[in-house]
Amino acid sequence: MRAGPPPAALALEALTNLRGQGARSLLALLGIVIGAAAIVALTNLGHVAQAETLKRFEQMGVDMLVLRGIPAGEGPVRLDRETIERLPASDPDVVEATPLAIGRDGVRPLNRRQVAEEDAMIVAVTPAIFQVAGLDVARGRALGPFDACVPVAVAGSVVARDLTAGQAVLEPGERLSLASYVFTLVGVLEPAPLEALSPVDYDRSILIPLSCARRALAAGDPTVALVRLQPEADPDRSGPRLAAALGNATATVTVRSAREMIAAMKRQTGLIARLLAGIGGISLVVGGIGVLNVMLMSVMERRREIGLRAALGATPADIRTLFAIEAAILSLGGGMLGAALGMSVTVLFSLLSGWDYVAAWWIPVLGPAVAVLVGGAFGLYPAFAAARVDPIEALRAE
8 A cells, every 4th residue: 555755754845835935925824823813812811801800809808798788768878787796606607797887078187287188988997897808007007996986097098198298108196187076097008909899999098996987977887798708608698698687777788799790700701702712713714714825826836746746646645635734834833923922912911901911821722723723724625626636637738
């Protein structure tokens, strides 16, 4: 049984043929490069966006629930503080629970005459908030149990900066005018990223003891509860049960779950990633059409060569294999170059956006793999067309 030429010899000959076609091979290669780069870059951007989404929950954790009171009548929301603080003892799914009362008011440092009043979020909290929300203090101290109804405050990093008006940084010990009361600043928070689940932008907030909330907030009772669940707890079952326990005549309670939001964000970013990958796939198909065009032109121009090969004993399978290898080399080479370009674009975009670059192992492989599939598919027809060339007719025409 006759053995065909070795694959290495065919590959070397295919490279020589592609070099001989010059600019046409380069244009076909460029089409594959652009298509593969597009599909790799867009898919990787979707992956990076998903990782960035998960980062928004790192500080508070993925086992958090936010229970927010919605007015049930004309009066203000009044959730019961003691009920919230008893949840770890009364509900087996709850690890931690802390109440919040949230409002807005103007705040100004008393010993800085040239500083205008700044509008800030006023958040009345218990000392547990610093652990539950993962807050760190940059200067001074956090609120403690001994601050039960003492007029003291902790400022977020942005508020502390805005209240200086270009002067020296705000330091613990300074006095703040807040809702016609004087509060002593005891601490300034480290910058805290705004998370998707968090009801508070801590960087732009003033934290005061919950027991003193009526000095700065109209109602003073908790309006929100942050609850951390056991890792194995099901938020879909725990949430409604906790909402029913906290609801009262003044409020109905809504529940937001970190896991629910993560799942929704993953679905959204996954859909966007698939759409982006589809756009990249269209670009790759255009590159495949370029391969088809180059290979068909090559078959037309090399009819005499094909006839000579057949006359010297080459089988249709040998000719078909040679042209298929040429298409595969174009596709694989373009796919690998495109993958490198696409990854580079994603790294650059991540740096410019301030995102952490995260790459999945399968994304760099995706570009060359899809490029070979597309380019190979478009290269099959020219390969079969070359194998069907009649050697006698080809030599006679020349």
